[in-house]
Amino acid sequence: MSPAPVAVTGIGLVTAAGIGTAATWSGVCAGESTAAHDPQLAGLPVDISCTVPDFSAAKLVGRRSKLAHDRFVQLALVAAREAVADAGLDPRSWDGTRVAVVLGCGLGGVSTWEAQHHKMIETGATSVSALLIPMLVPNMVAGHVAMDLKATGPNFVTATACASGATAIGSALALLRDDQCDIVVTGGSEAGVSPLIVTGFAQMGALSRRLDDPGAASRPFDVDRDGFVIGEGSGILVLERENDARARGARVRARLAGYGATADAYHMTQPDPEGISVRRALRGALEQAGVGPDEVDHVNAHGTSTPLNDAAESKVLHDLVGARAAVTSTKGVLGHTLGSAGAIEAALTVLAIETSTVPPTANLRAQDPKVELDVVTGQARRQRTEVAVSNSFGFGGQNAVLVFTT
Incomplete structure (x- = not known):
């Protein structure tokens, strides 16, 4: 059940x-x-x-x-x-x-x-x-x-x-x-x-x-x-x-449908460049939510603006989600808030679902050609989002992925 x-x-x-x-x-x-x-x-x-x-x-x-x-x-x-x-x-x-x-x-x-x-x-x-x-x-x-x-x-x-x-x-x-x-x-x-x-x-x-x-x-x-x-x-x-x-008559802003957590067990601060454990976390969260990678409409990426992290994350997203999902990183606006980043970005993911709006990635002027994703830039994009993912990764190789749905 x-x-x-x-x-x-x-x-x-x-x-x-x-x-x-x-x-x-x-x-x-x-x-x-x-x-x-x-x-x-x-x-x-x-x-x-x-x-x-x-x-x-x-x-x-x-x-x-x-x-x-x-x-x-x-x-x-x-x-x-x-x-x-x-x-x-x-x-x-x-x-x-x-x-x-x-x-x-x-x-x-x-x-x-x-x-x-x-x-x-x-x-x-x-x-x-x-x-x-x-x-x-x-x-x-x-x-x-x-x-x-x-x-x-x-x-x-x-x-x-x-x-x-x-x-x-x-x-x-x-x-x-x-x-x-x-x-x-x-x-x-x-x-x-x-x-x-x-x-x-x-x-x-x-x-x-x-x-x-x-x-x-x-x-x-x-x-x-x-x-x-x-x-x-x-x-x-x-x-x-x-x-x-x-x-009790409360407004349901979105549903939290899935959660996946894994460890890279790779390096103190650097991500596994192949993202093997990130893939497992994302797959696990989607399976728990009862949706497939091809149903993801939006990803609020961890997107730290560091060379290694962005490269590893984008590789995983490209392989699993592809170019269908509208990707953004709100760290371009808010900076990296460390231990609160995943929570702030989860809230923003809920708002993206609720308002049918994906915020832009600030300062993205020349997208890295190795980032083969549909990254929203310039201005917010109006689109209906039924399934959204919020990624968070930490030093020690600790990965957490949340899936929200309408």
């Missing part, structure tokens, strides 16, 4: 394109990069990023938030509140024991860690905050969201590097299908734009060096791509069994 369909009933987004789903979707569809020189990175080998504009934790989360929350938690709280409200749910009246929170995060509170380390070096150990540990450990993003929403069901964080958000959503799907809960608040959050983290990525050659033109730096699938631009943000989905959602 096939598993009960799972519905996406709510979305919340906080990204470099804006605070809220409407602002993010508008920015992504406009196809204009948010990358800019970042004052906090001044003097570093790479000083560009994609950060959330005009984010005030005091206004959006609460006046005391800066004392208890790192930025990655603040972003998640804002996105989660939007997603729950969008789903038409009220935490004051739901049965919290049947509400799970499953979020992805690759790094945790790196800004807090750096700031407190500097404080210890400069003014001594007694100046370090007593809240250092609860502000930096990754699991606290799920803990704080649960406290905020009074959700006392299963609660955990997945950490699979840049696949973390997608892994969380796949884990949430399993909880619903196993009847461990009735509602899952799931997705990811990351605020990794800090001097140390950016320097680390720069030292390993992962970041674009197109510093004279930040807006053109992230260019997925372009022949001149030279690395990604680091970003931050949070993407949250509310998932429910479809029958439960319809029984």
